[in-house]
Amino acid sequence: MSLSRRTILKSVSGVLALALPSAVLAKWPQTAFESKNVEAVLKNLYSESEAIESSDITIKVPAIAENGRFVPVEIETTLAKVESISIISEINPVPLLGEFKFADNVLPWIKTRVKISKTGNVIVMVKTNNQLYTARKQITVNLSGCV
Amino acid sequence: MARIRTRILSRIKGDVTTVKALVKHPMTGTHFIKEITFEHQGKVIMSANWGMGISSNPYFSFKFKGGNKGEPVKLSWKDNKDHTGEIVKNIK
Numbered sequence: 001m002s003l004s005r006r007t008i009l010k011s012v013s014g015v016l017a018l019a020l021p022s023a024v025l026a027k028w029p030q031t032a033f034e035s036k037n038v039e040a041v042l043k044n045l046y047s048e049s050e051a052i053e054s055s056d057i058t059i060k061v062p063a064i065a066e067n068g069r070f071v072p073v074e075i076e077t078t079l080a081k082v083e084s085i086s087i088i089s090e091i092n093p094v095p096l097l098g099e100f101k102f103a104d105n106v107l108p109w110i111k112t113r114v115k116i117s118k119t120g121n122v123i124v125m126v127k128t129n130n131q132l133y134t135a136r137k138q139i140t141v142n143l144s145g146c147v
Numbered sequence: 148m149a150r151i152r153t154r155i156l157s158r159i160k161g162d163v164t165t166v167k168a169l170v171k172h173p174m175t176g177t178h179f180i181k182e183i184t185f186e187h188q189g190k191v192i193m194s195a196n197w198g199m200g201i202s203s204n205p206y207f208s209f210k211f212k213g214g215n216k217g218e219p220v221k222l223s224w225k226d227n228k229d230h231t232g233e234i235v236k237n238i239k
Contacts, residue, residue: 028181033198070202089200094176097200100209103192107163107210113202 032096038123041088041096049132051125054079057135059124065116068141073122074111081129082108091120116141157220157238164214164238166193167206168222174203183207183224187214214238 032044042051060074075085085108087097097114108126116122119140126133152171157164164187172180176199183205185193193209214220216238223233 028196033196092200094198094200096198098198099196101194103190103211105211105213106192107212109210111206111208113206115200115202 029096029099032099033094035096036093038088038090038095042125045086045096045099046125046127046132051132051134054126054133054135057124057126057133059122059135059137061122061137061139064140064142067143068116068118069143070113071116071139071141072111072113075109075124077108077126077133079108079126079128079133082126083129084125084127085110086125086127087112087114088123088125089114089116089120090123092117118144153222153224153232153234155220155222155234155236157214157236159214159216159238162212163210164212164220165208165210166220167208170205170222170224170232172203172205172224172226174199174201174205178226178228180205180224180226183222185209186221186223187211188218 029045032041035041035044056079057075057077061071065071073087075087082102084099084101086099088095089097092115098112100110102108116139121136121138123134123136154169155166157166166185170180174180179199180197183195183197184191192211218238219235220238221233221235223231225231
């Protein structure tokens with residue numbers, strides 16, 4: 001991206017952010033949610049950014065989920081300047097589960113519950129101010145999340 | 148539509164405020180929350196885009212610095228049928 005375009009985008013988003021904070025920050029990425037596989041999700045969310053595998057991302061999930069409709073997920077990272085975290089289930093028909101955007105005073109930690117349709121990997125993407133990182137963890141699902 | 152119950156609890160320990168939120172919502176493939184936003188002192192501190200893959204009656208927790216007892220934290224959400232909800236509760 002050229003510097004001038006960047007500057008324009010920055011100033012435009014700055015103006016919009018003042019007028020419509022929540023609408024801008026939470027712009028729903030429709031094509032990413034409509035993507036049917038992990039590659040398409042990543043391309044839609046992060047365009048061509050290369051993700052670095054990171055051991056500084058901790059994904060806490062049960063090794064065996066009794067009920068795939070309610071799988072607790074806790075994500076923490078020691079990476080600095082985290083801007084967003086996305087949770088993806090590679091096996092779900094709609095792989096993108098959620099995208100979470102952090103202000104700079106929010107700690108890089110989240111906890112939620114997700115649906116996992118069957119045994120497979122949960123993939124976490126962490127975007128910092130200058131790099132995309134990733135980690136994954138396998139979950140065995142006994143009762144399908146029916147998603 | 149029936150009133151959807153939304154709950155939020157923010158508790159401070161040291162300089163870290165932990166926010167826990169629970170929204171009563173079906174979260175099916177045809178009816179799900181798309182956007183959820185948290186504001187502290189009028190500033191958006193956390194916003195999330197969700198799909199149908201978040202469990203029904205979504206639970207979400209995060210932590211932030213810079214809060215003080217008595218200050219309001221506001222949660223607002225919007226689903227794919229343009230239903231909305233919000234709740235404001237002070238930090239305990």
